[in-house]
Amino acid sequence: MEFLRRIPLLKNLSNEQISKLAGALVSHKFLDGATIIRQGDPGDSFYLIKDGSVKCTQNKQGREIHLMTLSRGNYFGEMALLLDEPRHASVTAVGSVEVLSLRKQEFTRLLGPVRDVLSLQMRIRVLRSVPLLSRLSDAELDHVGNAMRVEEYQPNERIVNEGEPGNIFYIITEGVVKCCKISATNSNEEEEILQLRDQEYFGERALLKEEPRAASVVALTRVECLALERADFTCLLNDLKGIMIQEVNRREDFFQHEKQRRQSQEVVGIASETKPVYNVDSAAPSAAGEDVSQSSFKMEDLNVLRTLGTGTFGRVKLVQFVITDADQIYMLMELVQGGELWMYIYDRFDSLPRTNFGGFLKGHTQFYAACALSALDYIHKKDVAYRDLKPENLLLDSQGYLKIIDFGFAKTVPFQKNGNLQLKTFTLCGTPEYLAPELVLSRGHDKSVDYWAFGCLVYELMVGRTPFQDEQHDEIFKKIIHSSTNLTFPRGLDNDCIDLIKGLMNPNPAVRLGNLLGGPKEIMEHPFFSGLDWSQLRRKTISAPFHPSIRDPMDVSSFEPYPDDEKVVPYKGTQSIFDKF
Template sequence: MGCNQSTSAGSVGRESKANVDEQTYMFLCKVKLLKRLPQDELPALAKSATEVEFKPGQSIIKQGEEGNEFFMIKKGTADVEINGKKVAGLKAGDYFGENALLRNEPRNATIKANSQVVTLKITRQAFSSLGLQDKLEFPKRGAVGGGVAVQAEIKPPSEKSTEDVQLIKQALQANTNLNTIANLDEARIKAMSDVMWKEPVAKGTAIIKQNDLQADYFYIVKSGSFSISKAEDVKEGQSVESAAAAQLGSVEAGGSFGELALLYFAPRAATITANVDSEVFVTARQQFKEILLRANEAETKQNLDYVGRCEVFSAALKDSEKKELAAAMHEMTFSKDETIFEQGETGTQFFLLVEGSVVVLKDGKEVASLRATPEKAPYFGEKALENKEPRAATIKVTSSRARTLWVDKETFEVLLGSLSELIKRGKDGDTVVAKSVAPTAADAKRFGVIKFADLKKHGLLGCGGFGAVELVEETKTGNMFALKALSKGYVVKSGMQASVMSEKNVQLMCDSPFIVKLFETYNSPEHLYFLLELALGGELYATYNKRNMWGNEACAKFYVAGTVLAFEHLHGKKIVFRDLKPENLLLTEEGRVKLTDMGLAKVIFGKTYTTCGTPDYFAPELIASKGHTHAVDWWTLGILTFELMSGHPPFESATPMQIYAKVQKGINAVVFPKKLKGDVETLVKGLCNSNPTERLAMKKGGIQNIKTQKWFASFGWSDMEGLSMKPPYVPTVKSKKDMKNFSANKEDMPPQIPYKDPKTGWDKDFATSA
């Protein structure tokens, strides 16, 4: 039997059992999840399917309930309802609940029969009894990047009538997706209206094409009408997610579309075509981001005001230096009777008190009290910016709440230089104060030279959103590596040149047993290559699905702890990772965990503003484009902990915009399953605080707050760091060339776009070896 075979059926009377199985087999061939099984496994699975009928109005599955059954619609139609609202329709050949074959997770939607519906049902027990989990291939959830819209043309704004301005305002206010990602107050609406330009669109023109990489514009319909279509092969069937994401229909005058393009770079999800000659107002992602950035400038101005109130800085720093410092400072809040630091501690942080009051204690006795006022921002810990002397006093909070801004010695000296030298120079001085060198990549030759010509390929390990990874052998030594290839054409098309160069430099900075090492980089006419440390135990995501490890507390603690130690290393080098998920955690042959894929990692001082990551793991400040710090990584750690313990991320939904709407409601609106009650729930909520400065590792104590959290009460952190802790799961790896823990599908290969050199020299320093 093959998947292209036509379905056979008896012409009269009941179908034979063979024909029923054949028809079921043909249905199963359409399911994306099951396409990742060897085709010879499907006949046995088809025999395990049972036929179930539902009456009109009857719920087949209900949103929020945990399920262990997968359904395909054989006859009839059904509605997809999310939060009581119909979002899509399903027909014969469509399917839902496929994830229930792998793990417990709440249903994302209610599926309600709106006619007599006949379904085919397969239970998780039947799926598991056939040993099919181990034979599935698991694609990575794609990250979305912050590529530069290199070809996005911005036109001069058009003149607008009063009616035009009103239409734009009403369209922006009516776009619920857009209001999920940005607080569209009057000022922002006016700013968006001011920059928009008008364009005619002829009847039949596809203004947006599905999967187009040039996804840079947002549109408001001034006049005319547009239809939305999705290139789904009707014969293939579709899942609930694809049905809900389709949002088929039309957009009339006063409507809008393309809002995801304002948030980040991602291929278009549908095709939008003019039904008649039409007109649209247009704005680009860069313009939208600039409007949001202007709102964020108010926070920087406030910080600048605080810096100006500090006597030591007002006397020592020039205006430009104060601005740099203000942008790099972080906020930390404290409660009454909490100590900001204690006498005798070694300090690296300098604090400005911007709200509240504190007392200064020496040898237990109060020697001074400090209060923030509109005129003055008291400071303490300035010695930490000059040397690492023990703290001379204890600072204790006396108000109900104290808010501080802080900067560490390394950041201060990289941005501005030595504080003592700046004080000597003064704000009016001309002396050049030398700055410290920012964290840099290690010597690319620290592992020796490995030439590309000496590498022999053995097979495909995996595919990601931007590259494919192969198992390779250095023929001279027999050493095995993973070789990641990126299409240079795709990199340039998606504007990811700077990200790729950053990935190389960040990867070379890392030297931790909890992070995959980079050995060499190569540059060919069509591709860029990373030669990476090999971890043959497989991706954590696929391992969890195949071994049904979701909810295993010992495993979750081990992998979360390994991620904490990876982040500790990265953050110590001022690197923010930004794309944590089980797919980016690899297991070694011994079962140890390693963080991989630095494609979205970046060295930052203060905040950065690129929206990127994997939607399930987006922090609220990413969605709102408010600027983010290393705090986003601690949010993602909370999401990872929840997913490993439950089998699904807490804000999971059918579409990205539905995820973002849930994220904005906060972690306290999430229903925690039984396995996530108690100390682990407290940990997740402590990491997923909507306020980045209140996340567990961002408060006083830092990472130690996680290590001492009750869920980790009996965990041996020193054994984990010293690699002496026995892993809870050891994968089967029979040889140094055994790829059985990986199952790559060539369908997941990123686009291989022919490369046309833009002659900018962007890649000239990429290669570390020939």
């Protein structure tokens, strides 16, 4: 009884209900590794963990993906009971586990009030995944979840109409919508502004500015939204008003930019080939086209749209200009919007077809590996060792081609030191799973460590995991040092692929493929890349296996939310060395 009362899920039950529940629960004990529920089986029981831990996994196209670990006081199995669907995941005992189960019949009969609580918990899980709401506390999310209702729309169904009063705020939990405005030249036609999808929101402008709907929203697919009425929106999301106003302004800037671009094309007949100069206050090009690169700005003058991530030397922010100040250097770089290759290997399984091993098809691996090798070839010709090749540092551009980012570990090799030419460097750096043996052993290394990492990447693309994967870094290093016995391949893997990887991951850098007399050309001429036209790849005339969906020039939906808070350490050195920056 006391154990049940301590479970947050059951906190609203009366003593009588708790007593009835305790009488209906059945205890089960499982040994380490035992399967408690299996993905795809009918959902017939709800479970409470009394003692021990379990791991939840999901099989996606032959790969077992770890979802979460649950421990004492947690519960599982509720989704199958609530939705009347087969199990969405498998649950396995971690060590000795005792669980209490309640069969579906008793669940329905006894837990009427708790069904509402479970539904709310599922809604809150969705809300937690929405970047806008990531700043809210659990208590605040509870209030928002209680106030929201679920609404469903079919393809082509109108959700809101331009010009009508706005009293509801929407968060998309599933599906895609398009935002449209009535054409300025034909009132019977609508122009699409942008598209929104899972975890994005709309309807906030009318509520924030007390005005009619500025655009219509139409479902493109089946859409499920969480809807919040005006009074609850004002009360519960007031602290997020600043963020939403920024998003409203961003969308307005984008719409005005598109409007100007279309008008320009209508007048001139072709898009201008002049490189646009962007100003701080607008996403539209500066009308005067003046050179603002040498102007003096401060950080507060920037329109910071979002923090995209962090690198070796600082944070990556999406802004609308670039400057320097007394303490920081701001580097303006191309926004590569397709997201990390890592995401397509381990998360977005529906983007590319998979093999039985869990990796990409050979032709798709060939394309992505060729993109990475082409970039390495260019970097090495500059006498630079990259030293951090991995899927997280490979971004997809709008055409689906890869670009290498994050040169935090890059170093010129060979290099001059105290008047002497140094052929090797001895710094231990990089990501453990991709380190070459000579890096781990600190024996000195050169650019050939990149070919070892490239071999790890090809393996990962084909198999869906790294070759020396382990939760402990020490174990990874042991496997790398003894790679001659630890480098194994799944049965049935393409022979040319195996031969290529073995050549790239030769523990002796002197005879490693790519580091021989022929250099990277020997890799390009390997049978694994047979049929690939390298000149077409460099001209980007080969169609990529996957083209990311990019809605507008400021679309950052392929990047996970990242906190904006940061502390800047004052720079006390001389400013003269930055004069040419």
